[in-house]
Amino acid sequence: MKVRVDSEKCQGHNRCYALAPGLFKVDELGYATPRGDGTVPPELREKAKIAVENCPERAIEISEEDA
């Protein structure tokens, strides 16, 4: 599983970073990007789904492909 943040949609709400800091980081303006290449370790799969559900901009996508 991988997470991706659409930088055109992200407005820096900070929700994903607050909910799943192991998966996301924010830049100096507060916009989010995935950590590393976005690969989600098995123990953070649930967190990834929660991040998607809480993003008000619908900017986060999950793909099931393996890294």
Add this chain to the structure above:
Amino acid sequence: MGEAVQDWTTDYDIFDPSYKKDPFPMWDQIREKCPVATTDRWGGSFMPTRYEDLFNIARDIQHFSSRNVLVTDFGEPIEVEGETVAPEVNTAAQYNGGAPPITSDPPVHTWARKLLLPPFTATAVAKWEPETRRLCAELVDGFLANGRADGAADYAQQIPPRVIADMLGIPNDMAGTFTEWVRGFLELGLTDPELRQSSAINIFTYMNERIQERKANLQEDDLLSYLLTATVDGEPVPEPHVLGTCFLLMVAGIDTTWSSIGSAIWHLAQHPKDRARLIAEPALIDSAVEELLRAYSPVTMARYVAEDTVYNGCPMSEGDKVLMNFPAANRDPKVFDRPDEVILDREKNPHIAFGVGIHRCAGSNLARMEMKVAIEEWLKRIPDFRLEDPDAVTWAGGQVRGPRLMPLVWPS
């Protein structure tokens, strides 16, 4: 105040006392019957109430401009006959909508927002947490032994003006005056053009004086110095823009956050189980803050229709106003399970209390930090409290909703 409202879908009045006190049934009615309500009151406006509509309209900046974000448009210039207003004030009041970036559209909005975001990231505002904590503790300690206090006037209202003053680098002992000015502009001034005008002039004039002083005495770590020394494309930020942004920071940083803190305290005063849960499970505070923001979202900004359009079958003309009812969207049952219940550990909560799209509240991380600290420090000292008389609570409404008088009592 006009005649009583008969039909909230075609004749709503956001300044009606019953709406200020308890708008939730009206929103439910509108959402079900006619999701984009209309009114001719206060110059006329449209009011979407469904989450999906708010989401779409907020992101359609081509048709829905932010050049004017207040619903009552008096259209008056800031010059007042017989009053002396500094030329800088007049210039700033006309510049980029008066309070950029909130009052601007791209392309100005793009650089104006980029300028403002760095001091408001979660990491940047965390620097202000210890001082906020100290302030909240001191406020509660001041009235703890009395067994009573006004949770709005003595507590919630006292926090944001001091925090934003500290961040700006201006004296925080004028917090009471700032409060009065901001209420005069954004709360009471929405229906009183003269008060709104004089309040705006007071804020602009005061901030202009501080800017002129600070230019000669730049500091390391305050927002005034930051804005005065920042560059955009290699050029300094035009001073009228700095003044407009300072005006925004004072107005937006005060009324909104104290309303959220006040509503959170109001909720906890009536829900002993939620208090007990937050005390027993302190790690819940972050999701509790998001849930309280959802359930009691304070802010309804407006948009200005920039060109004729038809939204979802609803024709809108250039110059019309749209009230962005984010609070109603956050109670939409299509998106939120049991929307009228506060569920402190709600798992799916994509609330848009801070708006959505390019105008997402720049101060959202600051507001969250203040709410979290204000709730924590209160509960630490006053775990058990209640409203003295629920009917004695008064609410501000219109474009910012929150309690203004809220007598609380506790065992002392």
